[in-house]
Amino acid sequence: MFVDQLARKHLANSGFYFDYVLDDKGRLVHVFWADATCRKNYALFGELVSFDSTYSTNQYNMIFTPFTGINHHKASVCFGAVMLHDEKADSYKWLFRTFLKAMGGSAPRFIITEECSSMDNAIREVFPAATHRLCMWHIMNKIPQKVGPDLNTDEDFHERLGRCVWSFETPTEFEERWKEIMSEYGLEDDDWFSKRFSLRESWIPAYFKEIALSGLMRTTSRSESANFFLTYYRLQTCFG
CATH class of the missing domain: 3.30.420 (Nucleotidyltransferase; domain 5)
Known part of the structure:
Protein backbone atom coordinates (compact mmCIF):
# COMPACT_ATOMS: atom_id res chain seq x y z
CA MET A 1 0.00 0.00 0.00
CA CYS A 135 27.40 16.36 14.48
CA MET A 136 28.71 18.07 17.61
CA TRP A 137 25.33 17.92 19.33
CA HIS A 138 25.15 14.13 19.17
CA ILE A 139 28.65 13.81 20.60
CA MET A 140 28.17 16.35 23.39
CA ASN A 141 24.77 14.91 24.23
CA LYS A 142 26.38 11.56 25.06
CA ILE A 143 28.72 12.95 27.71
CA PRO A 144 26.30 12.50 30.65
CA GLN A 145 26.15 8.78 29.78
CA LYS A 146 29.94 8.48 29.64
CA VAL A 147 30.87 9.96 33.02
CA GLY A 148 29.99 8.90 36.56
CA PRO A 149 27.13 10.50 38.55
CA ASP A 150 29.46 12.82 40.49
CA LEU A 151 31.06 14.25 37.36
CA ASN A 152 27.73 14.40 35.59
CA THR A 153 26.44 16.85 38.21
CA ASP A 154 29.64 18.91 38.18
CA GLU A 155 28.61 22.14 36.46
CA ASP A 156 32.21 23.38 36.32
CA PHE A 157 33.26 20.29 34.33
CA HIS A 158 30.49 20.70 31.77
CA GLU A 159 31.10 24.43 31.44
CA ARG A 160 34.86 24.02 30.94
CA LEU A 161 34.45 21.17 28.45
CA GLY A 162 31.85 23.18 26.54
CA ARG A 163 34.17 26.19 26.28
CA CYS A 164 36.98 23.89 25.18
CA VAL A 165 34.89 22.44 22.35
CA TRP A 166 33.16 25.60 21.17
CA SER A 167 35.40 28.54 21.89
CA PHE A 168 38.99 28.04 20.77
CA GLU A 169 40.21 29.42 17.46
CA THR A 170 43.18 27.12 16.84
CA PRO A 171 43.82 23.36 17.12
CA THR A 172 46.74 23.99 19.48
CA GLU A 173 44.54 25.90 21.94
CA PHE A 174 41.90 23.19 21.83
CA GLU A 175 44.35 20.32 22.32
CA GLU A 176 46.10 21.97 25.26
CA ARG A 177 42.86 22.70 27.09
CA TRP A 178 41.35 19.26 26.29
CA LYS A 179 44.38 17.47 27.74
CA GLU A 180 44.29 19.74 30.79
CA ILE A 181 40.64 18.89 31.45
CA MET A 182 41.12 15.17 30.87
CA SER A 183 44.03 15.14 33.32
CA GLU A 184 42.28 17.19 35.99
CA TYR A 185 39.16 15.02 35.97
CA GLY A 186 40.94 11.66 35.59
CA LEU A 187 39.69 10.93 32.08
CA GLU A 188 43.04 10.49 30.31
CA ASP A 189 42.58 6.73 29.93
CA ASP A 190 38.85 6.78 29.21
CA ASP A 191 38.25 4.95 25.92
CA TRP A 192 35.29 7.07 24.84
CA PHE A 193 36.97 10.43 25.41
CA SER A 194 40.19 9.15 23.82
CA LYS A 195 38.25 8.10 20.72
CA ARG A 196 36.53 11.48 20.47
CA PHE A 197 39.92 13.18 20.69
CA SER A 198 41.26 10.98 17.89
CA LEU A 199 38.28 12.13 15.77
CA ARG A 200 38.73 15.79 16.69
CA GLU A 201 39.33 16.96 13.12
CA SER A 202 35.84 15.70 12.21
CA TRP A 203 33.86 17.63 14.83
CA ILE A 204 35.86 20.35 16.57
CA PRO A 205 35.33 23.75 14.83
CA ALA A 206 38.92 24.88 15.41
CA TYR A 207 40.02 22.44 12.70
CA PHE A 208 37.82 23.79 9.92
CA LYS A 209 37.17 27.46 10.53
CA GLU A 210 37.61 28.09 6.80
CA ILE A 211 34.56 25.98 5.89
CA ALA A 212 31.23 27.83 5.95
CA LEU A 213 28.76 25.24 7.26
CA SER A 214 25.85 27.61 8.04
CA GLY A 215 25.56 26.38 11.61
CA LEU A 216 24.94 22.75 10.67
CA MET A 217 28.02 21.57 12.56
CA ARG A 218 26.57 22.66 15.85
CA THR A 219 23.73 20.23 15.58
Whole structure:
Protein backbone atom coordinates (compact mmCIF):
# COMPACT_ATOMS: atom_id res chain seq x y z
CA MET A 1 0.00 0.00 0.00
CA PHE A 2 2.81 2.39 0.85
CA VAL A 3 4.64 1.79 -2.45
CA ASP A 4 1.35 2.10 -4.36
CA GLN A 5 0.81 5.49 -2.76
CA LEU A 6 4.27 6.60 -3.89
CA ALA A 7 3.52 5.33 -7.40
CA ARG A 8 0.32 7.39 -7.49
CA LYS A 9 2.32 10.45 -6.47
CA HIS A 10 4.70 9.83 -9.37
CA LEU A 11 1.84 9.44 -11.83
CA ALA A 12 0.34 12.72 -10.65
CA ASN A 13 3.69 14.52 -10.93
CA SER A 14 6.66 13.10 -12.80
CA GLY A 15 8.95 15.20 -10.62
CA PHE A 16 8.15 12.94 -7.68
CA TYR A 17 10.96 10.38 -7.45
CA PHE A 18 10.96 7.16 -5.48
CA ASP A 19 12.77 3.84 -5.37
CA TYR A 20 12.55 0.82 -3.10
CA VAL A 21 13.93 -2.64 -2.36
CA LEU A 22 12.01 -5.80 -1.50
CA ASP A 23 13.45 -8.93 0.07
CA ASP A 24 12.92 -12.45 -1.27
CA LYS A 25 9.63 -12.66 0.65
CA GLY A 26 8.27 -9.49 -0.90
CA ARG A 27 8.74 -7.40 2.23
CA LEU A 28 9.76 -3.75 2.00
CA VAL A 29 13.42 -3.35 3.00
CA HIS A 30 14.32 0.19 1.89
CA VAL A 31 12.33 3.01 0.36
CA PHE A 32 13.45 6.51 -0.70
CA TRP A 33 11.33 9.39 -1.96
CA ALA A 34 11.76 13.05 -2.94
CA ASP A 35 9.09 15.26 -4.46
CA ALA A 36 9.66 17.99 -7.02
CA THR A 37 10.09 20.65 -4.34
CA CYS A 38 12.73 18.56 -2.54
CA ARG A 39 14.67 18.13 -5.77
CA LYS A 40 14.43 21.84 -6.60
CA ASN A 41 15.61 22.68 -3.08
CA TYR A 42 18.61 20.42 -3.56
CA ALA A 43 19.47 21.99 -6.91
CA LEU A 44 19.57 25.39 -5.20
CA PHE A 45 20.89 24.62 -1.72
CA GLY A 46 22.36 21.12 -1.88
CA GLU A 47 26.00 21.92 -1.12
CA LEU A 48 25.33 21.33 2.60
CA VAL A 49 23.38 18.27 3.76
CA SER A 50 22.44 17.19 7.27
CA PHE A 51 21.69 13.48 7.47
CA ASP A 52 20.31 12.00 10.70
CA SER A 53 19.44 8.30 11.06
CA THR A 54 18.68 8.23 14.79
CA TYR A 55 14.90 8.09 14.44
CA SER A 56 13.00 4.79 14.34
CA THR A 57 9.32 4.63 13.51
CA ASN A 58 6.33 2.28 13.39
CA GLN A 59 5.83 -1.35 14.34
CA TYR A 60 8.23 -2.50 11.61
CA ASN A 61 11.18 -0.78 13.35
CA MET A 62 12.31 0.89 10.14
CA ILE A 63 14.68 3.82 10.47
CA PHE A 64 13.34 7.12 9.16
CA THR A 65 16.05 9.41 7.82
CA PRO A 66 15.56 12.87 6.28
CA PHE A 67 18.06 14.71 4.10
CA THR A 68 17.92 18.31 5.33
CA GLY A 69 19.57 21.54 4.24
CA ILE A 70 19.39 25.30 4.78
CA ASN A 71 18.06 27.84 2.31
CA HIS A 72 19.08 31.48 1.78
CA HIS A 73 16.73 32.55 4.60
CA LYS A 74 18.48 30.16 7.05
CA ALA A 75 15.33 28.03 7.12
CA SER A 76 15.37 24.24 6.98
CA VAL A 77 14.50 22.61 3.66
CA CYS A 78 13.95 18.95 2.90
CA PHE A 79 15.86 17.21 0.11
CA GLY A 80 14.24 13.79 0.48
CA ALA A 81 13.64 11.00 2.97
CA VAL A 82 14.15 7.28 3.37
CA MET A 83 13.09 4.35 5.48
CA LEU A 84 15.79 1.73 6.02
CA HIS A 85 15.51 -1.77 7.44
CA ASP A 86 18.99 -1.64 9.01
CA GLU A 87 22.13 0.47 9.31
CA LYS A 88 24.56 -1.75 7.45
CA ALA A 89 27.07 -0.24 5.03
CA ASP A 90 25.35 -1.84 2.02
CA SER A 91 22.06 -0.22 3.02
CA TYR A 92 23.66 3.22 3.19
CA LYS A 93 25.44 2.64 -0.11
CA TRP A 94 22.10 1.83 -1.76
CA LEU A 95 20.58 4.94 -0.21
CA PHE A 96 23.35 7.34 -1.23
CA ARG A 97 23.44 5.96 -4.79
CA THR A 98 19.66 6.32 -5.00
CA PHE A 99 19.92 9.87 -3.65
CA LEU A 100 22.51 10.68 -6.32
CA LYS A 101 20.26 9.29 -9.03
CA ALA A 102 17.30 11.32 -7.77
CA MET A 103 19.42 14.49 -7.76
CA GLY A 104 20.81 14.08 -11.26
CA GLY A 105 24.19 12.76 -10.14
CA SER A 106 25.10 15.87 -8.14
CA ALA A 107 26.78 14.95 -4.84
CA PRO A 108 26.85 17.29 -1.82
CA ARG A 109 30.08 19.13 -1.05
CA PHE A 110 29.59 18.82 2.71
CA ILE A 111 27.63 16.25 4.68
CA ILE A 112 27.00 16.26 8.44
CA THR A 113 26.00 13.01 10.18
CA GLU A 114 26.08 11.32 13.55
CA GLU A 115 29.01 9.01 14.24
CA CYS A 116 28.51 5.66 12.47
CA SER A 117 31.26 3.54 10.89
CA SER A 118 29.01 1.90 8.29
CA MET A 119 27.68 5.30 7.23
CA ASP A 120 31.20 6.70 7.07
CA ASN A 121 32.30 3.83 4.82
CA ALA A 122 29.34 4.39 2.50
CA ILE A 123 30.01 8.14 2.27
CA ARG A 124 33.65 7.51 1.40
CA GLU A 125 32.62 5.17 -1.44
CA VAL A 126 29.62 6.99 -2.88
CA PHE A 127 30.54 10.64 -2.09
CA PRO A 128 34.35 10.44 -2.24
CA ALA A 129 34.82 14.16 -2.85
CA ALA A 130 32.45 15.28 -0.08
CA THR A 131 33.74 16.73 3.18
CA HIS A 132 32.26 14.63 5.99
CA ARG A 133 31.87 16.10 9.46
CA LEU A 134 30.26 14.73 12.63
CA CYS A 135 27.40 16.36 14.48
CA MET A 136 28.71 18.07 17.61
CA TRP A 137 25.33 17.92 19.33
CA HIS A 138 25.15 14.13 19.17
CA ILE A 139 28.65 13.81 20.60
CA MET A 140 28.17 16.35 23.39
CA ASN A 141 24.77 14.91 24.23
CA LYS A 142 26.38 11.56 25.06
CA ILE A 143 28.72 12.95 27.71
CA PRO A 144 26.30 12.50 30.65
CA GLN A 145 26.15 8.78 29.78
CA LYS A 146 29.94 8.48 29.64
CA VAL A 147 30.87 9.96 33.02
CA GLY A 148 29.99 8.90 36.56
CA PRO A 149 27.13 10.50 38.55
CA ASP A 150 29.46 12.82 40.49
CA LEU A 151 31.06 14.25 37.36
CA ASN A 152 27.73 14.40 35.59
CA THR A 153 26.44 16.85 38.21
CA ASP A 154 29.64 18.91 38.18
CA GLU A 155 28.61 22.14 36.46
CA ASP A 156 32.21 23.38 36.32
CA PHE A 157 33.26 20.29 34.33
CA HIS A 158 30.49 20.70 31.77
CA GLU A 159 31.10 24.43 31.44
CA ARG A 160 34.86 24.02 30.94
CA LEU A 161 34.45 21.17 28.45
CA GLY A 162 31.85 23.18 26.54
CA ARG A 163 34.17 26.19 26.28
CA CYS A 164 36.98 23.89 25.18
CA VAL A 165 34.89 22.44 22.35
CA TRP A 166 33.16 25.60 21.17
CA SER A 167 35.40 28.54 21.89
CA PHE A 168 38.99 28.04 20.77
CA GLU A 169 40.21 29.42 17.46
CA THR A 170 43.18 27.12 16.84
CA PRO A 171 43.82 23.36 17.12
CA THR A 172 46.74 23.99 19.48
CA GLU A 173 44.54 25.90 21.94
CA PHE A 174 41.90 23.19 21.83
CA GLU A 175 44.35 20.32 22.32
CA GLU A 176 46.10 21.97 25.26
CA ARG A 177 42.86 22.70 27.09
CA TRP A 178 41.35 19.26 26.29
CA LYS A 179 44.38 17.47 27.74
CA GLU A 180 44.29 19.74 30.79
CA ILE A 181 40.64 18.89 31.45
CA MET A 182 41.12 15.17 30.87
CA SER A 183 44.03 15.14 33.32
CA GLU A 184 42.28 17.19 35.99
CA TYR A 185 39.16 15.02 35.97
CA GLY A 186 40.94 11.66 35.59
CA LEU A 187 39.69 10.93 32.08
CA GLU A 188 43.04 10.49 30.31
CA ASP A 189 42.58 6.73 29.93
CA ASP A 190 38.85 6.78 29.21
CA ASP A 191 38.25 4.95 25.92
CA TRP A 192 35.29 7.07 24.84
CA PHE A 193 36.97 10.43 25.41
CA SER A 194 40.19 9.15 23.82
CA LYS A 195 38.25 8.10 20.72
CA ARG A 196 36.53 11.48 20.47
CA PHE A 197 39.92 13.18 20.69
CA SER A 198 41.26 10.98 17.89
CA LEU A 199 38.28 12.13 15.77
CA ARG A 200 38.73 15.79 16.69
CA GLU A 201 39.33 16.96 13.12
CA SER A 202 35.84 15.70 12.21
CA TRP A 203 33.86 17.63 14.83
CA ILE A 204 35.86 20.35 16.57
CA PRO A 205 35.33 23.75 14.83
CA ALA A 206 38.92 24.88 15.41
CA TYR A 207 40.02 22.44 12.70
CA PHE A 208 37.82 23.79 9.92
CA LYS A 209 37.17 27.46 10.53
CA GLU A 210 37.61 28.09 6.80
CA ILE A 211 34.56 25.98 5.89
CA ALA A 212 31.23 27.83 5.95
CA LEU A 213 28.76 25.24 7.26
CA SER A 214 25.85 27.61 8.04
CA GLY A 215 25.56 26.38 11.61
CA LEU A 216 24.94 22.75 10.67
CA MET A 217 28.02 21.57 12.56
CA ARG A 218 26.57 22.66 15.85
CA THR A 219 23.73 20.23 15.58
CA THR A 220 21.62 18.07 13.31
CA SER A 221 18.62 19.66 15.03
CA ARG A 222 17.60 20.62 11.48
CA SER A 223 16.98 16.92 10.93
CA GLU A 224 15.56 16.50 14.42
CA SER A 225 12.95 19.16 13.64
CA ALA A 226 11.89 17.18 10.57
CA ASN A 227 11.55 14.10 12.76
CA PHE A 228 9.38 16.01 15.22
CA PHE A 229 7.17 17.32 12.42
CA LEU A 230 6.55 13.85 11.08
CA THR A 231 5.99 12.41 14.54
CA TYR A 232 3.33 15.02 15.24
CA TYR A 233 1.51 14.93 11.94
CA ARG A 234 2.30 11.29 11.05
CA LEU A 235 3.71 10.18 7.74
CA GLN A 236 0.32 10.32 6.04
CA THR A 237 0.49 14.11 6.11
CA CYS A 238 3.41 14.02 3.68
CA PHE A 239 1.31 12.22 1.07
CA GLY A 240 -1.85 14.28 1.03
